[in-house]
Amino acid sequence: MDVAIIGCGYVGLVTGTCLAAIGHTVKGVEKDPRKLKSLQDGHCPIFEPGLQELLNENYASGQIQFTGNVKDAVRDAEVVFLCVGTPPKPDGTVDMSYLEGAGKEVCDALAELKSEYLVTIIVKSTVPAGTNRKLYNFLREQTKAYVQVVSNPEFLKEGTAVQDCLNPDRIVVGGESPEAFRMMRRLYDPLIKREENFLTMNWESAELTKYAANSMLAARISFMNEMTILCEHYGADIEDLRKGMGSDTRIGPAFLRAGCGYGGSCFPKDVAAMEHISKAAGYTNLFVDAIQTVNSNQKRRFAEKIVQKLGRPIEGATIAVWGLAFKADTDDIRESAAIDVIRYLLDKGAIVRAHDYKGMEHMKALFKDEVEWCGDPVTAAAGADAVAITTDWPQYTTLPFRKIAATMNTPLIFDGRNCLHRDVMRENGFQYYPMGRPPVENKLRLKQKV
Ligand SMILES: NC(=O)c1ccc[n+]([C@@H]2O[C@H](COP(=O)([O-])OP(=O)(O)OC[C@H]3O[C@@H](n4cnc5c(N)ncnc54)[C@H](O)[C@@H]3O)[C@@H](O)[C@H]2O)c1
Numbered sequence: 001m002d003v004a005i006i007g008c009g010y011v012g013l014v015t016g017t018c019l020a021a022i023g024h025t026v027k028g029v030e031k032d033p034r035k036l037k038s039l040q041d042g043h044c045p046i047f048e049p050g051l052q053e054l055l056n057e058n059y060a061s062g063q064i065q066f067t068g069n070v071k072d073a074v075r076d077a078e079v080v081f082l083c084v085g086t087p088p089k090p091d092g093t094v095d096m097s098y099l100e101g102a103g104k105e106v107c108d109a110l111a112e113l114k115s116e117y118l119v120t121i122i123v124k125s126t127v128p129a130g131t132n133r134k135l136y137n138f139l140r141e142q143t144k145a146y147v148q149v150v151s152n153p154e155f156l157k158e159g160t161a162v163q164d165c166l167n168p169d170r171i172v173v174g175g176e177s178p179e180a181f182r183m184m185r186r187l188y189d190p191l192i193k194r195e196e197n198f199l200t201m202n203w204e205s206a207e208l209t210k211y212a213a214n215s216m217l218a219a220r221i222s223f224m225n226e227m228t229i230l231c232e233h234y235g236a237d238i239e240d241l242r243k244g245m246g247s248d249t250r251i252g253p254a255f256l257r258a259g260c261g262y263g264g265s266c267f268p269k270d271v272a273a274m275e276h277i278s279k280a281a282g283y284t285n286l287f288v289d290a291i292q293t294v295n296s297n298q299k300r301r302f303a304e305k306i307v308q309k310l311g312r313p314i315e316g317a318t319i320a321v322w323g324l325a326f327k328a329d330t331d332d333i334r335e336s337a338a339i340d341v342i343r344y345l346l347d348k349g350a351i352v353r354a355h356d357y358k359g360m361e362h363m364k365a366l367f368k369d370e371v372e373w374c375g376d377p378v379t380a381a382a383g384a385d386a387v388a389i390t391t392d393w394p395q396y397t398t399l400p401f402r403k404i405a406a407t408m409n410t411p412l413i414f415d416g417r418n419c420l421h422r423d424v425m426r427e428n429g430f431q432y433y434p435m436g437r438p439p440v441e442n443k444l445r446l447k448q449k450v
């Protein structure tokens with residue numbers, strides 16, 4: 001099938017590359033000139049495991065191409081995906097300007113091309129209930145083209161996006177006609193392992209499914225984060241709770257890891273959007289209010305713990321922050337917990353050194369020379385008064401901790417992701433504070449600063 005993808009960010013590029021990999025002919029449209037140049041040179045502008053390799057194969061064979069021109073891409077397309085961002089506005093409502101812009105460009109292109117064939121417009125962006133219906137009405141009014149609109153929310157996770165896209169748990173399709181569902185069934189055929197995983201519903205149900213799913217996942221994390229307060233108070237271990245709860249088949253083990261708060265481009269914005277969608281429906285959604293409050297409290301609680309347990313005034317102290325991306329295996333720093341933690345520490349007068357395996361360049365753009373940027377975690381920790389871990393990069397678990405303890409001013413680690421082993425901390429003489437787990441309280445070996 002000829003497929004056009006409008007917007008080649010995380011979702012558009014992964015979707016386009018995977019559709020090319022299963023045999024469709026894909027044209028990706030990207031309006032950011034820097035990203036477009038990179039794509040036309042065959043380079044992935046984002047880091048996502050396995051994506052560059054898949055792109056290499058399909059770009060070389062011509063199965064996927066990139067352009068800055070919507071008309072070029074739409075000319076032969078049977079389906080047009082809208083994969084542009086729907087970021088939050090400062091008040092938490094959804095900024096629909098990119099989607100409206102892309103919808104208008106597709107509409108103008110179809111009008112100019114005087115297309116006589118059926119074109120299916122697929123909204124992959126996460127959008128409030130009612131958007132697909134509005135888009136359909138807009139297209140019907142503005143163009144004589146024969147179009148149908150389908151809501152097809154995306155559920156991929158950054159870090160495993162390629163795998164998620166090629167092996168989806170389910171494909172949710174919202175539409176108003178059997179013809180639209182048949183088209184989508186044909187498009188995704190090689191990816192549908194079981195018929196019951198292809199779920200059809202109306203536009204509004206599909207749109208709300210996406211917000212409800214993300215709010216539920218964020219709620220599970222916030223629930224566990226709230227439990228860390230009780231665990232720390234009563235001497236319980238959140239990891240034992242996680243296993244004890246998660247092995248109940250009614251609960252299941254996913255998304256029960258406590259930490260210093262969730263981030264990313266999806267959970268914070270989708271939960272905030274849910275709050276506003278609820279307000280627009282005339283009520284206050286107490287549940288999503290609580291999810292958000294717990295999350296921002298947890299980020300602050302982690303930063304405050306550093307100040308309280310540091311053993312010296314925070315002003316002038318050197319803190320090494322390990323991990324800037326909102327989670328491991330991505331370069332995405334959007335709404336990352338590290339942003340709040342670094343801002344808090346800087347405001348208190350600390351000297352912050354930072355390290356990340358992929359997200360450093362994006363974070364540099366945010367904090368510039370307010371932070372000392374380090375090429376590796378061991379250098380970041382050398383001479384520091386404490387390390388604060390905000391991303392669970394697996395590489396952090398296998399570092400030479402004996403050497404790190406010897407070179408730090410104080411062997412003190414705050415683990416906001418519960419990713420280090422307590423025994424390793426104890427054996428190497430660290431003072432170690434995880435989230436919701438008993439700390440390791442070796443006697444602090446304070447060195448004199450020269
Ligand atoms: N990132 C995720 O993990 C994820 C997962 C599920 C759903 N989503 C949703 O998918 C949507 C896209 O998210 P993303 O993370 O890929 O965003 P992104 O910001 O990474 O990518 C959007 C891209 O669209 C481009 N763009 C904007 N307007 C354009 C236009 N008119 N023509 C061509 N290109 C245009 C931008 O330059 C950008 O490269 C959002 O609604 C998001 O909520 C994201």
